[in-house]
Amino acid sequence: xxxxxxxxxxxxVAFFPGSVSGWGVVDPKFKAAEYRLGSSLIVLSxxxxxxxxxxxxYFHFSDLxxxxxxxxxxxxxxxTQLGSRWLPAIADRVxxxxxxxxxxxxPDTLNGRIAEFTCGDNCYLTVVDDxxxxxxxxxxxxxxxxxxxxxxxxRGLVGRQxxxxxxx
Numbered sequence: 001x002x003x004x005x006x007x008x009x010x011x012x013v014a015f016f017p018g019s020v021s022g023w024g025v026v027d028p029k030f031k032a033a034e035y036r037l038g039s040s041l042i043v044l045s046x047x048x049x050x051x052x053x054x055x056x057x058y059f060h061f062s063d064l065x066x067x068x069x070x071x072x073x074x075x076x077x078x079x080t081q082l083g084s085r086w087l088p089a090i091a092d093r094v095x096x097x098x099x100x101x102x103x104x105x106x107p108d109t110l111n112g113r114i115a116e117f118t119c120g121d122n123c124y125l126t127v128v129d130d131x132x133x134x135x136x137x138x139x140x141x142x143x144x145x146x147x148x149x150x151x152x153x154x155r156g157l158v159g160r161q162x163x164x165x166x167x168x
Contacts, residue, residue, distance in 0.1 A: 001032040001046070005061060012133070014064040018090070020046030022054055024076035042066070045078060048090050055082075057090060064131075110135055110164045117153035125153075127164055137166065 002019040006012070020032050023046050034043040045056045054076050058069040068090050073082040112129040117139065125139040139148060141164075147153045 003033055005042075005064075007064075012064055014061070014066070016042075016044060017059065017066040017068070018044075018049040020044045020048055020057070021050055022047030022076065023078065026077055027079075030078060041069075045074075048087075052087060052090070057087075108166045110166050112162065112164075114153070114158055114160050114162055116158065117147060119148070119151035123148045123151065125164070127162060135166075137164070141165070 001021060002016050004013050004015045032045050040061050042059045042061050043056050047054045048057055053073050055071040055073040057071045059066040060069055070084055071087050072084045074080060110127055110129065112127040115126040115128045115134060118124050123139045124136050127135050129135065
């Protein structure tokens with residue numbers, strides 16, 4: 001079983017750090033993924049990525065990232081707890097990446113790759129940051145002037161790494 005956490009306000013998605021499976025005959029109320037609204041704790045129960053012992057694996061979820069907290073080993077029916085463990089193999093797979101700073105104070109710099117340039121009433125540049133998040137902005141920099149006039153960007157610039165100053 002695998003899954004994801006979706007922020008319904010922003011549309012951001014964070015996939016579970018791995019899959020869980022391998023449970024035996026379990027109670028009908030058993031849930032492979034457990035959480036509570038308003039809580040940052042997520043418990044994934046089973047054999048993590050089809051490797052290692054069966055248990056309940058605890059994660060803290062914040063800023064679209066999972067941080068491994070530990071595992072409670074169990075029997076495959078989850079009725080008997082066998083003790084708690086820190087499983088380095090899981091911790092290594094779930095190493096957190098530093099989050100980019102959101103646009104703090106103007107002017108700020110956004111690093112990423114040019115995804116597209118679209119024009120209608122105005123011209124907009126879309127840059128995708130290192131975490132895959134799209135950022136759209138009105139293209140008013142002097143470098144944009146020839147693109148705005150032509151309502152197009154040279155093809156060779158799409159996909160190019162850029163640093164964009166953001167702000168007014």
